Structures are given as C-alpha cells and as structure tokens.
Amino acid sequence: MPLQPMLRKLATLVELSSADTDTILSLPYSVTDVRHHRDILAVGERPTFVYVVLSGWAARYSLRVDGSRRITGLMLPGDFCGIHAVTDAPMDHAIGAVTDCEVAKINKKAVEQAVQASPVLGKALWRAKLIDEAILRKWLLNSQDASQAMSHLLCELFERARMAGLTEGNRFYVPLTQEGLGDLLGITSIHTNRVLRRLQEDELLDYAGKEYFIPDVAALRHACAFSPEYLHQYTS
Amino acid sequence: MPLQPMLRKLATLVELSSADTDTILSLPYSVTDVRHHRDILAVGERPTFVYVVLSGWAARYSLRVDGSRRITGLMLPGDFCGIHAVTDAPMDHAIGAVTDCEVAKINKKAVEQAVQASPVLGKALWRAKLIDEAILRKWLLNSQDASQAMSHLLCELFERARMAGLTEGNRFYVPLTQEGLGDLLGITSIHTNRVLRRLQEDELLDYAGKEYFIPDVAALRHACAFSPEYLHQYTS
DNA sequence: CGCCCTTTTGAAGAAAATCAAGGGCAGTGG
DNA sequence: CCACTGCCCTTGATTTTCTTCAAAAGGGCG
Numbered sequence: 001m002p003l004q005p006m007l008r009k010l011a012t013l014v015e016l017s018s019a020d021t022d023t024i025l026s027l028p029y030s031v032t033d034v035r036h037h038r039d040i041l042a043v044g045e046r047p048t049f050v051y052v053v054l055s056g057w058a059a060r061y062s063l064r065v066d067g068s069r070r071i072t073g074l075m076l077p078g079d080f081c082g083i084h085a086v087t088d089a090p091m092d093h094a095i096g097a098v099t100d101c102e103v104a105k106i107n108k109k110a111v112e113q114a115v116q117a118s119p120v121l122g123k124a125l126w127r128a129k130l131i132d133e134a135i136l137r138k139w140l141l142n143s144q145d146a147s148q149a150m151s152h153l154l155c156e157l158f159e160r161a162r163m164a165g166l167t168e169g170n171r172f173y174v175p176l177t178q179e180g181l182g183d184l185l186g187i188t189s190i191h192t193n194r195v196l197r198r199l200q201e202d203e204l205l206d207y208a209g210k211e212y213f214i215p216d217v218a219a220l221r222h223a224c225a226f227s228p229e230y231l232h233q234y235t236s
Numbered sequence: 237m238p239l240q241p242m243l244r245k246l247a248t249l250v251e252l253s254s255a256d257t258d259t260i261l262s263l264p265y266s267v268t269d270v271r272h273h274r275d276i277l278a279v280g281e282r283p284t285f286v287y288v289v290l291s292g293w294a295a296r297y298s299l300r301v302d303g304s305r306r307i308t309g310l311m312l313p314g315d316f317c318g319i320h321a322v323t324d325a326p327m328d329h330a331i332g333a334v335t336d337c338e339v340a341k342i343n344k345k346a347v348e349q350a351v352q353a354s355p356v357l358g359k360a361l362w363r364a365k366l367i368d369e370a371i372l373r374k375w376l377l378n379s380q381d382a383s384q385a386m387s388h389l390l391c392e393l394f395e396r397a398r399m400a401g402l403t404e405g406n407r408f409y410v411p412l413t414q415e416g417l418g419d420l421l422g423i424t425s426i427h428t429n430r431v432l433r434r435l436q437e438d439e440l441l442d443y444a445g446k447e448y449f450i451p452d453v454a455a456l457r458h459a460c461a462f463s464p465e466y467l468h469q470y471t472s
Numbered sequence: 473c474g475c476c477c478t479t480t481t482g483a484a485g486a487a488a489a490t491c492a493a494g495g496g497c498a499g500t501g502g
Numbered sequence: 503c504c505a506c507t508g509c510c511c512t513t514g515a516t517t518t519t520c521t522t523c524a525a526a527a528g529g530g531c532g
Contacts, residue, residue, distance in 0.1 A: 060373070062373070062377050064377070064380075064461075065461050068380075070376065070377045070380075072373040073373075084366060086359060086362050087362060087363050087366060089363075089366070090465070092370055092465060092466040093373060123322060126322050126323060127323050127325075129365055129366075130320060130323060130325070130365075132369060133365070133368060133369050133372065134328055136369065136372040136373065136376065137296070137298070137308040137328075137329060137372065140308050140372065140375060140376055140379070140422070141298050141300070141306045141308065143376070143379055143422060144304075144306075144422055146519080146520075177477085177479090178478075178479070178480095179478080186380055187520070187521090188522080189479085190479095190480085190520090190521075190522085191519085191520055191521075193478095193479065193480060193481090194520095197480085209478095209529090225301050229326070229328060381487090382488075413509085413510065413511090414511070414512095415510080423488070423489085424489060425511085426489080426490085426513090427487090427489075429511065429512060429513085430488090430513090433512085445510095445511095
C-alpha cells in the first residue's frame with residue numbers, strides 16, 4: 001500500500017479509527033516520480049492537488065535576487081504539502097525534490113470530502129500545519145548562532161527521521177550536501193563545513209558523507225536546548 | 237461593535253455574506269485589557285479560547301537560555317491567535333502584549349460551531365494561518381542581511397497597518413523600541429539603530445520616535461524586493 | 473583515467489556583536 | 503521649579519562571527 005508513509009505520519013498526529021483509515025486508503029491518488037532538483041510545485045502555481053511524499057526528501061525554498069537559495073521547509077516521507085490548495089492562492093515559494101522522490105497526488109476535492117467523512121482528518125491537517133509553523137519559529141529562534149542552529153537542526157532531523165522510521169539506532173541519512181545544509185541555515189557551505197567539523201571535534205556528532213551519527217543524543221540536545229515537544233503537538 | 241477589527245480582518249481574507257457576518261457578531265466573547273509586557277498566553281498553557289486583538293499590538297516570542305528574546309510573530313488589531321486551540325497542544329512559545337491591548341476571548345467551542353454554521357469562516361482561519369506561515373518564511377528568507385530585513389519588515393508592517401486602517405498616508409506608528417525591532421530581526425539594538433540611520437541617510441525612510449514615514453514606497457520596496465502578495469493570499 | 477561535484481583548509485575582508493559611555497526626554501518627587 | 507531617575511537612542515572602539523576569495527584534496531562514475 002503506497003500511502004503507508006502518509007498513514008504513519010497521520011497516526012503520529014491523531015488517533016485513527018479503522019473507519020478513518022479506510023477513508024484515507026480509499027482516497028483516489030496517482031503516484032509520480034520526481035527526479036531530484038526538479039520542482040514538485042513552482043512559484044506562482046495554484047495547486048489543485050495535495051501532494052504527499054512517499055519516498056525521498058523534498059524542500060520548500062525561495063531564490064533571492066542574487067541567485068542564492070534559502071530552504072524554508074523540509075518534507076520527509078509521509079509529509080504533505082499543498083494543503084494550501086484550500087485557498088486557491090498562488091505559491092509564493094517553490095517545492096522541489098531534494099532526492100528522487102515518489103509523490104502521491106490527491107485531488108483537493110477528494111481531500112475535502114474525506115475531511116467531511118472523517119473530521120479527525122481535518123484535525124490532523126491542522127496539526128500538521130501548526131507543526132510546520134512551530135518548526136519555522138524554531139529555525140528563526142536558532143538562526144542567531146550557526147553552531148547552535150546546526151545542532152538543533154540535526155536534532156530535529158534525527159527526530160523526524162526516527163518518527164518516519166528512517167533511522168538505525170543513532171544513525172541516519174541526510175540527503176543534503178553541506179551546501180544544502182547551508183541553504184537551510186542561511187550560511188555558506190564553507191561555514192557549514194567548519195561548523196560540522198567543530199561539532200565532530202567536540203564529539204557531539206560524527207558523519208561520513210551523508211551518513212550522520214549522534215554519539216550521545218542527550219549531549220547534543222543539551223548543547224542546543226533541543227526539546228522535541230514542538231514536533232508532535234499530540235496530546236489527545 | 238467591539239469585534240469590528242476582526243470583521244475587517246476577515247473581510248480581507250474571504251468574502252463574507254451578511255449571514256456570515258451575523259454568525260461572527262453573535263459569537264459570545266469577553267473583552268480583557270492586557271497591560272503592555274504582560275502575557276496573553278504563556279508557554280506551556282493550553283489555550284481554550286481563541287484570542288482576538290481589538291486594539292494595540294501583541295507578539296509571539298520565545299526566550300533563549302541566555303535571556304535574549306526573539307519575536308516570531310506580530311499581531312495587529314484584528315489578528316487572532318490560539319486557533320491552535322483545536323489541537324489541545326501546550327504553547328511552545330508565549331504571546332505577550334507589546335502595548336496595552338484590548339483582547340477578546342472567544343470560546344473555542346463557539347468558534348467550532350461558528351465554523352459549522354459558516355464554512356467560509358473555516359476557510360478564513362486556514363488563510364490566516366497560511367499567511368502567518370508565509371510571513372515566517374519571508375522573515376527567514378530575509379534574515380541574511382540586516383538592512384534588507386529591516387526594509388522588508390517595515391514594508392510589511394506598513395502594509396499590514398494599512399490593511400488594518402492604521403496609517404495616514406505614508407506615515408504609521410510602530411509601538412516597538414529599537415530593541416524590540418532588534419528582537420524581531422534577531423539583531424542587537426545597537427545594530428538596529430545603525431541600520432535605521434543608514435536607511436534614513438539613504439532617504440528610504442524617515443522616523444522620529446515611533447512614528448515612521450516612508451517617503452517613497454516603491455523605492456523602499458525595490459530595495460528589499462518586497463512584494464505584498466504573500467500577505468493576502470486572497471484571490472476568490 | 474579524467475572529470476565533476478563535494479569537502480576541506482587558508483587567508484583576508486565585511487557584517488554584526490560586545491563593551492563602553494554620553495545624551496535626550498519624560499515622569500517623579502522634593 | 504528643578505534635580506533626579508529610568509528608559510531609550512546614539513556614537514565610538516574593539517572583538518567575534520561569518521563571508522568571500524582562492525586553492526587543494528577526496529570520491530564516485532562515465
């Protein structure tokens with residue numbers, strides 16, 4: 001069942017009855033393959049679908065006048081975008097595939113009907129949006145100090161990858177170059193490199209290529225005051 | 237009618253029928269006065285109301301371990317917060333009054349019922365949230381260069397103040413100290429001062445105390461690539 | 473093997489923080 | 503009325519952080 005990653009994600013947001021699960025699994029969808037660096041949604045486009053990442057990573061990003069890029073959001077398997085479709089508004093930023101991705105397109109009307117049938121689904125969409133917003137606030141909050149921002153980002157990505165079932169112990173894969181990480185934090189790739197090496201020296205982090213390893217999660221979290229609650233505002 | 241600012245705001249988001257207006261005006265609410273620097277919602281609190289700012293400015297903020305503050309959102313008259321209430325999640329940040337404020341508290345259940353009665357209201361709430369998110373993305377995007385960030389912020393505030401009916405020509409009032417502006421941009425008050433003076437020298441901006449004047453809106457906008465679409469993703 | 477992309481390191485320069493201090497202005501109280 | 507106080511704005515000097523420029527060293531893949 002291809003929509004499995006979405007179900008997994010939704011299950012972290014709300015408690016799904018088997019009826020809700022049925023509603024979701026009966027959603028009509030089509031799966032598209034998107035090659036890395038290709039856009040899933042372009043600036044100015046008015047999405048008529050809700051998009052769910054099934055495999056791979058995608059990112060919200062904007063380009064500046066000088067050509068530099070800033071990533072303003074990341075989507076891991078199970079994450080969706082284009083909920084935005086409810087508003088008929090044009091995209092003020094783009095969403096691009098970071099790696100080759102499988103993406104499910106679900107018709108906006110079908111989503112609206114599903115929300116009618118399973119109100120808890122509407123609640124889940126709200127929660128997902130609020131988490132997106134909470135993440136943006138954290139990124140803004142941590143943007144003062146590159147080292148702290150990096151540590152916090154890695155804590156966040158580790159946690160999100162873990163929730164998506166993409167970790168092995170304290171090891172995980174981040175399919176971004178150091179330049180990509182820089183675009184996330186708003187620093188140059190050179191500075192990204194130095195910050196990473198520093199964390200490695202301090203034994204808060206280890207990495208080889210795009211494989212990352214956190215020797216001591218508590219220590220890394222402590223270094224950047226990371227507290228995971230904002231990622232799953234799930235309490236019911 | 238005290239809820240006037242909220243109506244005005246909603247009218248920028250969706251087209252309200254007179255029935256919708258009636259639904260909104262019949263919402264039960266109570267008005268509270270909040271003194272400046274007091275919290276409307278504290279960290280950890282689980283809001284059971286939706287709060288609407290009727291007069292004054294409020295801000296979302298977080299405190300860092302070192303005591304410094306970062307403002308991650310601003311609320312002008314008509315703006316609401318605590319929509320968040322739908323999720324029962326505890327606040328991961330605080331909302332405080334920037335100036336003395338009048339705030340309306342509307343019971344969460346009443347809001348849910350109003351959304352049932354006037355679905356367009358639900359759409360408006362979604363739009364408002366999406367605009368909050370778009371603003372956060374812009375702040376992140378512009379956080380690279382203090383001068384550009386400041387110009388962009390002032391363009392945004394002018395536009396938002398204008399939509400709320402708080403401007404006189406190109407003149408408007410920003411009830412924040414330079415330290416407050418610094419907390420918005422993530423820079424020190426000293427640097428804030430230098431950036432403002434620079435804009436003044438360049439004749440992109442004039443100010444005296446908290447009164448700001450933009451001699452040439454197009455010029456200021458051009459300097460920071462400001463384009464207002466993200467503020468009112470209103471197209472229907 | 474050779475090429476391209478990415479990582480790594482060095483050195484110089486710009487942007488912003490920090491440290492330090494003076495000045496204006498409004499409110500308060502003698 | 504004036505001195506005092508607190509808050510905010512302003513400016514200068516110094517230090518830290520990050521960028522820019524430059525170049526070398528891996529690493530995967532045709």
